[in-house]
Amino acid sequence: MMTITFALLVAAFVLRLLDLPRAAAVSLSLSAAFTIGLFLWEIYSPDDGFRMPWLQVELRHAAAAPGHA
Structure with missing residues (x-):
């Protein structure tokens, strides 16, 4: 599909x-x-729908981090 895109360009x-x-x-x-x-085809996941893991931010250890209130 990328070849078709490049050829059209x-x-x-x-x-x-x-x-x-x-x-x-x-x-x-x-x-x-x-x-x-x-x-859209690259980021589609049948389990989670559309997601971009490289943009997701999680605060897993924010409460356990020393020196943070």
């Missing part, structure tokens, strides 16, 4: 160089749609 650049702005805009829009779809 390159096609948008080539179409713009060939002076076909509408076709380039369509290709760029499809590339963006594939990018969003790929991102």
Whole structure:
């Protein structure tokens, strides 16, 4: 799927160089749609739904930390 996304992006650049702005805009829009779809597919978990573990913050040991009130 990433290959398709990259190919659509390159096609948008080539179409713009060939002076076909509408076709380039369509290709760029499809590339963006594939990018969003790929991102959502990567973060989907059947157990927890959509989650991004690299953004989650947990305070597991905040109460046990010395010197904190």
